[in-house]
Amino acid sequence: MLSNIRIVLVQTYHPGNIGASARAMKTMGLTDLVLVNPRRFPDPEASRLAAGAEDLVDDARVVGSLQEAVADCVQVVGASARLRSLPLPHFDEPADMARELVEQGADDPVALVFGRERFGLTNDEIRCCSHQVSIPANPDYGILNLAQAVQVLAHELFTAWRRRPDSGYRPALPATERQPTREQLDHFHDHLSRVMQHSGFITQPHARTEAHLQALFARARPSRRELSLLRGLLGSLERHLPDE
Incomplete structure (x- = not known):
């Protein structure tokens, strides 16, 4: 460890x-x-x-x-x-x-x-x-x-x-259930920012809004599988937005 x-x-x-x-x-x-x-x-x-x-x-x-x-x-x-x-x-x-x-x-x-x-x-x-x-x-x-x-x-x-509990071997979590890396989270937040701007939710980069959303996901601590679902949702929304 x-x-x-x-x-x-x-x-x-x-x-x-x-x-x-x-x-x-x-x-x-x-x-x-x-x-x-x-x-x-x-x-x-x-x-x-x-x-x-x-x-x-x-x-x-x-x-x-x-x-x-x-x-x-x-x-x-x-x-x-x-x-x-x-x-x-x-x-x-x-x-x-x-x-x-x-x-x-x-x-x-x-x-x-x-x-x-x-x-x-x-x-x-x-x-x-x-x-x-x-x-x-x-x-x-x-x-x-x-x-x-x-x-x-x-x-x-x-x-x-x-002081960790000595309860014997603990199997490793499946890769999809583990926490995402900071690189994976950065890609997600970049994707989220892009969709928010393209959709008109925010009209320009807004550091405070994005910082609050980053904090929200930091508290939620999505797994890699859940982050992949969120990326899929963003991708689907992105495809239905009008071309810029």
Whole structure:
């Protein structure tokens, strides 16, 4: 289960934070590290701060966008202060997030995403996520550095994995009943947006309407089979719309 849990660091500024995050991951049994446009990498400081987790640093994948980093994931949780302007489902307790990621990670890749040291994730990057999570902390001083945040949430994941019910073998879900990947959801939302505009439901791209609909489907969590049915419905409606 833990091998399917991916830690994604977005535009890390200090290379030492990459090494320290890798060390935090390794102590909790996590091994899949993906870096989105780090400022400096590879860098000796990243290896030095890894302190025994150099293998995770050496194996880290570097990609050009968050969308690319999580395209194959069925659940993507953005670690950030709660952004109430974005109606994504939010885990108020990290333990709840960890239990769900461990469960989803039994069959498919999932991701936990951390933003920049200074200002975290942008709104557009949060929209690449299916959920948000925040770390409860002292309201007068709730600042954690990047590696500390990775350590706290990695510990929650390891604890959830360690406490999972030992009820024996659980057969894998059929592919059609599993959660869709972020790439599949992106294609669906693009299709939905196209039909809404062509049908006159919206007359121009409307970020707020589309964000609310994305949040609706994030809460509903359709299976791959259900998403295919929705794509079929959209396709049928599209064929009956007048040509532009």
